[in-house]
Amino acid sequence: MTTTDTDWAKSTPTTTTGWLARAAEVSALLAVDAVSRDREGKTPHAEVSLLKESGLVTLLGPVEHGGGGQDWPTAYRIVREIAKADGSIGQLLGYHYLWFWAARLVGTPEQILAVEELATKNRLFFGGAVNPRDDDVVITDEGDTIVYNGRKSFSTGSKVSDLTVLEGVLEGTDKHIFAIVPSDIEGLTFHDDWDNIGQRLTESGSVTISGVRVDWASAAGYVDKEFTPKVYNTLNVPTIQLVFVSFYLGIARGALETARAYTVEKSRAWLHGGQERSVDEPYVLDVYGDLTAKLWAVEAFADQVAAEGWAIHQDPDVVTERERGEHEVRVAAVKARATEVALEITGGIFEVTGARATAAREGLDRFWRNVRTHTLHDPVAYKRREVGVFVLRDEIPEPTWYS
Structure with a gap:
């Protein structure tokens, strides 16, 4: 490189x-x-x-x-x-x-x-040390400053970042406070403990936050120690979910294009199939056509939902509960589809590349490992449920850290 x-x-x-x-x-x-x-x-x-x-x-x-x-x-x-x-x-x-x-x-x-x-x-x-599944980082008010203390089991990107986003709860209250700090600030310790099967280079290991002091003036959205929300609850969650969709689809396309090159350049026709070239095998043509059509469909859906989200971003100060909720349902739907098609493609390519394609030097397994690892971030069944509840009961999702 x-x-x-x-x-x-x-x-x-x-x-x-x-x-x-x-x-x-x-x-x-x-x-x-x-x-x-x-x-x-x-x-x-x-x-x-x-x-x-x-x-x-x-x-x-x-x-x-x-x-x-x-x-x-x-x-x-x-x-x-x-x-x-x-x-x-x-x-x-x-x-x-x-x-x-x-x-x-x-x-x-x-x-x-x-x-x-x-x-x-x-x-x-930027990196971020924000993981809602862990205990909240505790924030102490010291007058002109606030102090963060705690631990997060995931801090994606922080080890290679210049700035890290912190989040915690002000002690004795239910106030969540975000702040941006230099990643090399005293008190931030990034641990080299990310050892998962996929997304190996994301530096998503744990972080210890010990006495990280920030001026109240840097507390995001706070004026005189009171938070003034700009948006109905926040658009951060549907935005990051669409980020997930994006790299799932990118990984799926990479898998399909890499497999295609392998099939064209290296695959051999099955000795009992009656074809001289792998690219003429009827079942190979069928699989590539099927996987490509599915990917194209979800990419188009993702582009459409992205455009809908951008329209909301144009005037976020006045987004309503209903507008955000309907957008989140669409995000949930495309997240479910992207998850399923990415897993299908990254696993399905081996059906048309063959046994020799499993060699470590080819690296075709990395696409499945990457998708499988991150798609477990939050259960896709709950995304489908959001869509079902909206369709059958006309109820929008309650804003949470995941919806």
Whole structure:
């Protein structure tokens, strides 16, 4: 993986087409050694540097500060493109976009301006230590400052990030407070304990938070120690769920394209099938046609839901409970479909590549391992249930950390 022959420093894309082309260049570089990097499982400092050098980390940033000024539908497509080559790096980029954007959904106007200027001008990378399944991090009020103490079992990207989003509950209250801190701040300890079968390069290990002190002025959305919500409950959850959809679909496309190349270049026809070439085998044609059609359908659905979500983002201050709820139902539906089609494709490609395709050097297993690992994030059955409850009872989901 090298950027020697690129001229990214000479120009920044100014159009959606330009940004998608830039993402394709990055994806091609990541694909070169994706198999070996997955096997080695090293902390992806070089890969994150590539995202910075290419400017992809600034995609959602203000143009006046050197950012792309692009929208979420474009961001989702770029996450898909990167995940096609490397699911871990696609996830890291998608999470970065979410945490970069979070200030717009919960921060004060002054905080939004400050965060976006700082992060965009300096091409800073975001991680997050926010996991609702763990005990809440405890926040203590010390007058002008607040202090975070606790532990989170997942902190995706934080080890390779410049900034980390923290979240906790103010002691003695039910107030949740988000704050952005430098990832190298004293008191943050990222543990090297991410050892899962997939998404090996996401640095999703645990973090200990010991006495991390933040000014009240940095408490997102708080003025005089009181929170003023900008949006009905928050759009963070449906936005991150669409990020999940994006890298699931990207991984699925990467699996299908990699399998196609293998079939064309290496697969042999079955000796009793009556064909000389694997690409002429009727069952091979059927499987590729079936999997491709399913992927195309879910990609189109994902684009449609992304456009619906972006319409809500245009005026988030006035989004209603019903508008958010109906959008979340659509997000749940596409999350369910993306999960199922990604698992089907990443497992199904072996039916048409054959026994030799299971060789470790081919790395075809990484696509399934990556999808299988992250799709367990929250049970897909509950996504289908949200849709069913809406259809049968006209009830929208109650906003939670997962809906």
